[in-house]
Amino acid sequence: MSAEELQQRPDTSKASHDPDTPPALVAFMASDWLDVPPASAAHPQLARLRARREALSRAYPGVTLVIPAGQEHVRANDTNFRFRPSSDFVYFMGDGEPGALLVLEPDGAAHRTLLFAPAHNRGTADFFTDRVHGELWVGRHRGLDESRSYYGVDRTAPLGEIGAYLHDLFASKVPAVVLHGHNHALDAMRAPTDADREFATHCSEMRLIKDEYEIAELRKACEITKRGFEDAIRLFPRVKSEREIEAAFWSRARIEANDVGYLTIAAAGHHACTLHWNRNDGTVEPRALLLLDAGVECDSLYTADVTRTLPISGRYTPEQRAVYDIVLEAQRVGIDAVAPGVDFLEPNRRAMRVLAEGLLDLGILRVSLDEALDPERQYYRRYTLHNVSHMLGLDVHDCAAARAEHYRYGALREGMVLTVEPGLYFQPDDATVPERFRGIGVRIEDDIVVTANGRENLSGILPSRADAVERWIAELTSS
Numbered sequence: 001m002s003a004e005e006l007q008q009r010p011d012t013s014k015a016s017h018d019p020d021t022p023p024a025l026v027a028f029m030a031s032d033w034l035d036v037p038p039a040s041a042a043h044p045q046l047a048r049l050r051a052r053r054e055a056l057s058r059a060y061p062g063v064t065l066v067i068p069a070g071q072e073h074v075r076a077n078d079t080n081f082r083f084r085p086s087s088d089f090v091y092f093m094g095d096g097e098p099g100a101l102l103v104l105e106p107d108g109a110a111h112r113t114l115l116f117a118p119a120h121n122r123g124t125a126d127f128f129t130d131r132v133h134g135e136l137w138v139g140r141h142r143g144l145d146e147s148r149s150y151y152g153v154d155r156t157a158p159l160g161e162i163g164a165y166l167h168d169l170f171a172s173k174v175p176a177v178v179l180h181g182h183n184h185a186l187d188a189m190r191a192p193t194d195a196d197r198e199f200a201t202h203c204s205e206m207r208l209i210k211d212e213y214e215i216a217e218l219r220k221a222c223e224i225t226k227r228g229f230e231d232a233i234r235l236f237p238r239v240k241s242e243r244e245i246e247a248a249f250w251s252r253a254r255i256e257a258n259d260v261g262y263l264t265i266a267a268a269g270h271h272a273c274t275l276h277w278n279r280n281d282g283t284v285e286p287r288a289l290l291l292l293d294a295g296v297e298c299d300s301l302y303t304a305d306v307t308r309t310l311p312i313s314g315r316y317t318p319e320q321r322a323v324y325d326i327v328l329e330a331q332r333v334g335i336d337a338v339a340p341g342v343d344f345l346e347p348n349r350r351a352m353r354v355l356a357e358g359l360l361d362l363g364i365l366r367v368s369l370d371e372a373l374d375p376e377r378q379y380y381r382r383y384t385l386h387n388v389s390h391m392l393g394l395d396v397h398d399c400a401a402a403r404a405e406h407y408r409y410g411a412l413r414e415g416m417v418l419t420v421e422p423g424l425y426f427q428p429d430d431a432t433v434p435e436r437f438r439g440i441g442v443r444i445e446d447d448i449v450v451t452a453n454g455r456e457n458l459s460g461i462l463p464s465r466a467d468a469v470e471r472w473i474a475e476l477t478s479s
Contacts, residue, residue: 069096070182087394204401209415221304228252261303265293272441307445326358330422421445
């Protein structure tokens with residue numbers, strides 16, 4: 001797509017019901033506004049962010065690097081979802097506004113930093129007519145001068161210059177790499193290349209090891225997540241719908257942090273057997289289990305990812321407890337396997353063995369343990385489906401573009417953060433499952449950081465042993 005075509009894209013800044021704007025009104029609106037002095041404060045983590053950009057620069061000498069913050073996405077007609085900048089942009093910049101674009105331009109052995117950002121538009125018609133960028137519509141932008149000092153970049157430019165800049169960059173044949181998938185117009189200008197894909201992998205792998213600040217933010221996310229779970233549990237004596245659970249957790253996430261890190265799974269009864277149940281439109285019965293998979297995303301955009309399976313009545317039935325204890329033991333051995341130098345998949349192997357043994361003990365699997373675990377059969381997976389771990393950080397499924405040899409088939413290293421989340425799911429219509437267990441779904445998930453000598457359970461502040469869970473519910477619902 002050329003720069004001219006980029007400028008000719010449909011105008012989403014106006015709605016069909018907007019009034020006409022006469023020139024006299026534009027002139028009237030352009031004057032008599034009090035000056036707002038620009039803020040000079042820098043991002044509180046600027047030193048860390050600059051160090052990351054400098055490390056990226058050293059890895060790509062002589063190459064122009066293009067990292068978009070992303071754009072707003074339409075929810076319905078001319079209303080958008082709340083904006084969240086792309087995780088790679090956040091990793092290098094701390095946060096970002098819709099449409100922002102970071103460019104690292106080669107400068108000898110290093111790079112200059114150029115940030116395209118929304119400019120102030122007071123004094124123009126856009127100030128009060130543009131629903132997307134008009135500051136009377138969406139609030140004051142940081143602006144170009146403030147952005148330069150806040151982000152610590154060498155120079156800034158308005159968003160309207162992005163099209164021409166990229167057109168010239170791509171036409172020049174100067175070596176350049178782009179992170180795709182966040183800006184439709186940018187993606188339309190140039191299809192992903194092998195170099196682009198390698199760039200995405202490099203950025204993803206930079207994020208595999210968390211520093212002290214990142215671990216502290218993840219710990220904070222888990223602390224707020226615990227309070228969100230407790231808000232939900234307090235509803236148990238009177239709760240009627242999964243939506244009430246979701247709303248209680250989301251309220252805590254918005255009060256104390258940025259948002260939820262992903263759509264909350266508030267799955268009651270047999271809905272817990274649907275792994276990504278996030279419709280949350282079901283009823284909650286008093287004797288049901290609630291599988292609550294939810295995580296708070298801090299203002300820094302680091303997110304927790306925690307699951308507890310809770311008895312609405314406050315007490316597990318014998319059947320529920322039998323399944324729960326198998327999953328808890330699988331999680332225990334999985335967590336115990338986390339240590340530097342251990343294969344990423346080792347917690348999964350150990351947890352799956354426990355799950356398979358439990359399925360045999362319950363009389364659900366009727367084969368030998370070796371047959372159940374045989375890689376050519378994997379019969380146990382009918383009841384568990386997923387592996388137990390993924391990386392965690394800015395994304396709930398973090399570092400997704402990392403190479404398999406550094407992630408899935410790699411060794412754990414100090415500073416990595418991963419989940420351990422075994423589960424058993426007995427579908428309500430599964431004839432291989434005894435009737436008394438049908439419709440029971442249990443998952444237990446915690447967020448584990450690899451330390452120099454082993455591991456730390458960041459979310460272990462939430463009870464997980466069955467008796468401790470029952471006491472937790474009793475304490476929260478007794479008042």
